[in-house]
Amino acid sequence: MMVPFLSLLNREIRRFLRVIVQTIVTPLVSSCLYLFIFGVSLGDKVQINAGYTYLAFLIPGLMMMTLINNSFQNSSSSIVTSKFTGELEDLRVVPLSSQAILWALGFGAVVRGTFVATITFLVGSIFFYFQKGFVLGVAHPFELIFFMIFSGLVFGFLGLAAAFWAKSFDQLGAVNAFILLPLTYLGGVFISIEHLHPILQIFTRMNPLFYIINGARHAVIGVSDVDIGTSIAVVSFSVFVFYWVALWSLRKGSFARWS
Amino acid sequence: MKPCISPNRVAEIACRFSEFKSVNPLPLKVENVCKTYTVKNGSLVHAVKDVSLEIHPGEILGLLGPNGAGKTTVISMITSLESIDQGEIQVFGHSLKTATLKAKQKLGVVPQEIVSHGFFSLKEVLTFHSGYYGIWNNQDRIQFLLKKLGLDSHQNKMVKQLSGGMKRRFMIAKALLHKPGLILLDEPTAGVDIQLRTSMWEFVKELRKEGVAILLTTHYLAEAEELCDRVAIIDKGKIKFQGPTGNIIRELTRKKFEVELKSAYTGADLSGLAKASSGHIISVEMKSNKLFAVVDSQLSLGDFLFHLNLQLADIMDIKTQEGNLEDAFLAVLEGKNKSPQAAL
Known part of the structure; x- marks a missing residue:
C-alpha cells in the first residue's frame, strides 16, 4: 500500500530537483532580496515591540511566505504540467488510489516548501548574525516543524484543487495573483497586526495565513499576535478542509489532456 | 436412437463450465455500457449505447469503427478516464465501479496519444510506474522489456529525446511492466513506419501466445484482419457487428x-x-x-x-x-449486416 505512495512522492521530489534553478534558486533569490531590503536596509527604521529586531520579526514571516508559495507552486505546477504532457491520464489509469495521489503530491509540496523555507531561514540567520553579532535560535523547534509540515500540506492541497479545475495556465495564475498573493501580503509577513487599521485587523483575523505566519513567528522568536493554540487549531483544521476540497476536485475535476 | 451423452452428463458439464468461469473470470466483460454527454445547448449526446463485449484469454478483439464512432469512449471507460453512466465493466471479475484498483492492477494500457514525460529518463519512468503497481524492485522486468523492444541502449535518455517510434515502443513497455492479463492498444501504430509496425504486431502476437487478452483499435483494417481473432464494429455508439473475423468476411463480402x-x-x-x-x-x-x-x-x-x-x-x-475485412467493414457501416452478434 505504501509502495505506490512512495513511488509517486519520489517522482515528485525528483521532478522539482530536476529544475532546481526554477524551483529552488529563483524563490531563494527573491527571499534574500526581501531580507536584504526590508530586514537589513530598512529594518532599523521600522519600529516594533521591544525585545527583538525587525529582521528577527521578518525572518519567520518570510520563511512561511516562501513555504506557502513553493508548496502551492509545486503541487499545482505538477498537475498542470502533467495535463500538458498527458501524464495525468497515466495517473488515472494506474492503480493509485485518490488518497495516495493526494498525500504523495501533498508531501512533495511539503518537501519543496520546507527545503526553500529552511534555506531562507539560514540566509536570514546569516544576515542576523552580521547585524546583531549572535545567532538567531529557534525558540520552539517542534512547533516550527509542525507549522512547516501542516502549512505545506494546506497549500499543497490548495494547489492541487486549483490545478484539477484549471483549464489553462492563465486560470492557475489568476488563483495565485488574486487569492494567494493578497492573503500572503495581508497575513502579517511584513507588519504586526497592531499597526493595521481596526477594520483591516478584522479582515486579517479571518485570513488563515495570519495564523500560520504568527504560529511560525512564535516558534522562532517566541512572540506572536495570536494565541499559539488558536494558530495550531486553525492550521490543523485547514489541512482537514483543504484535503477534502482537493479530494473532491480530484474526483470531479478535469483529467483531460491540454492540447 | 439412444443419445451418446445423457442429460445428466450435459448438466454436469454445464455446471463445471460455470464453475470454471467463476474461478477463471474473463479478462474483460463489458455489459450494456452507456455513456451520455450534455453538450453546450443542453441536449444529450449518446456517445455509447448498450455496448457489450467479451474478451477471452489469449484472444485479440479488434474494436473497429469510423472516427467518432465511440471507440475511444469505450476505451476511456475501461481505463477509468470516463465514468460509466449505465452498465458494468469487469476486468478479471473485478468491477471497475466497486473494485477499481484491483481491476486496474490487471490492466495494461497503451493510449493513442504519446505521453512525453518531460523530466525523466526511460528507466526512471519505468521504475516509478512499477511502483504505482506496488512493485518496488522491478529492474529485471524493466531490463527485459527494454531489451525486447530495442530500447536498452536508450534507457538513460530522457523520454522527450526519443523518436516517435521509440516513444510508441516505450509506451508498450510501460503497459507491460506489471505483466497484465489484459492489454488495451488504442491505435498503437498511428503514425508509425511500416517496419516498426510489423515488429510491433509480431510482439503483439507473442503476447497472445502467452495468453494475454488484447483489445485493439486500429484504422489499419488489413492488419486487424491478420491479427484479430474476433472483431466488433461500432458506429454511432452502437455495436453493429461482433463475431469471428473469418465469419464477418464470409457473411458480408x-x-x-x-x-x-x-x-x-x-x-x-x-x-x-x-x-x-x-x-x-x-x-x-x-x-x-x-x-x-x-x-x-x-x-x-x-x-x-x-x-x-x-x-x-x-x-x-x-x-x-x-473479400476482405475492409469490404465487410464498409458493408456493416452501410447497414448490410443482418445481426449485430452474428456467428458468435
Whole structure:
C-alpha cells in the first residue's frame, strides 16, 4: 500500500530537483532580496515591540511566505504540467488510489516548501548574525516543524484543487495573483497586526495565513499576535478542509489532456 | 436412437463450465455500457449505447469503427478516464465501479496519444510506474522489456529525446511492466513506419501466445484482419457487428472470379444463373472470351464452374479476388449486416 505512495512522492521530489534553478534558486533569490531590503536596509527604521529586531520579526514571516508559495507552486505546477504532457491520464489509469495521489503530491509540496523555507531561514540567520553579532535560535523547534509540515500540506492541497479545475495556465495564475498573493501580503509577513487599521485587523483575523505566519513567528522568536493554540487549531483544521476540497476536485475535476 | 451423452452428463458439464468461469473470470466483460454527454445547448449526446463485449484469454478483439464512432469512449471507460453512466465493466471479475484498483492492477494500457514525460529518463519512468503497481524492485522486468523492444541502449535518455517510434515502443513497455492479463492498444501504430509496425504486431502476437487478452483499435483494417481473432464494429455508439473475423468476411463480402476461356462461352444462359444458383451467383458478364463474376463468399470456385458447366480443359486462366475485412467493414457501416452478434 505504501509502495505506490512512495513511488509517486519520489517522482515528485525528483521532478522539482530536476529544475532546481526554477524551483529552488529563483524563490531563494527573491527571499534574500526581501531580507536584504526590508530586514537589513530598512529594518532599523521600522519600529516594533521591544525585545527583538525587525529582521528577527521578518525572518519567520518570510520563511512561511516562501513555504506557502513553493508548496502551492509545486503541487499545482505538477498537475498542470502533467495535463500538458498527458501524464495525468497515466495517473488515472494506474492503480493509485485518490488518497495516495493526494498525500504523495501533498508531501512533495511539503518537501519543496520546507527545503526553500529552511534555506531562507539560514540566509536570514546569516544576515542576523552580521547585524546583531549572535545567532538567531529557534525558540520552539517542534512547533516550527509542525507549522512547516501542516502549512505545506494546506497549500499543497490548495494547489492541487486549483490545478484539477484549471483549464489553462492563465486560470492557475489568476488563483495565485488574486487569492494567494493578497492573503500572503495581508497575513502579517511584513507588519504586526497592531499597526493595521481596526477594520483591516478584522479582515486579517479571518485570513488563515495570519495564523500560520504568527504560529511560525512564535516558534522562532517566541512572540506572536495570536494565541499559539488558536494558530495550531486553525492550521490543523485547514489541512482537514483543504484535503477534502482537493479530494473532491480530484474526483470531479478535469483529467483531460491540454492540447 | 439412444443419445451418446445423457442429460445428466450435459448438466454436469454445464455446471463445471460455470464453475470454471467463476474461478477463471474473463479478462474483460463489458455489459450494456452507456455513456451520455450534455453538450453546450443542453441536449444529450449518446456517445455509447448498450455496448457489450467479451474478451477471452489469449484472444485479440479488434474494436473497429469510423472516427467518432465511440471507440475511444469505450476505451476511456475501461481505463477509468470516463465514468460509466449505465452498465458494468469487469476486468478479471473485478468491477471497475466497486473494485477499481484491483481491476486496474490487471490492466495494461497503451493510449493513442504519446505521453512525453518531460523530466525523466526511460528507466526512471519505468521504475516509478512499477511502483504505482506496488512493485518496488522491478529492474529485471524493466531490463527485459527494454531489451525486447530495442530500447536498452536508450534507457538513460530522457523520454522527450526519443523518436516517435521509440516513444510508441516505450509506451508498450510501460503497459507491460506489471505483466497484465489484459492489454488495451488504442491505435498503437498511428503514425508509425511500416517496419516498426510489423515488429510491433509480431510482439503483439507473442503476447497472445502467452495468453494475454488484447483489445485493439486500429484504422489499419488489413492488419486487424491478420491479427484479430474476433472483431466488433461500432458506429454511432452502437455495436453493429461482433463475431469471428473469418465469419464477418464470409457473411458480408463477395468474391470476384475472372475466368479466361479458350473460346467464347456458349454454355448456360448467363442472365438465369443467379436464379439457378439460389442467389449465390450475383452477376456474370462476358467480355470477349472472359467471364467476370461476382459471387457470395460462400460459393467455391468449383461450384461456380459447375453452375457454368465448364471443364478445366475449356479454361486458360482463372483469377480470384476474395473479400476482405475492409469490404465487410464498409458493408456493416452501410447497414448490410443482418445481426449485430452474428456467428458468435
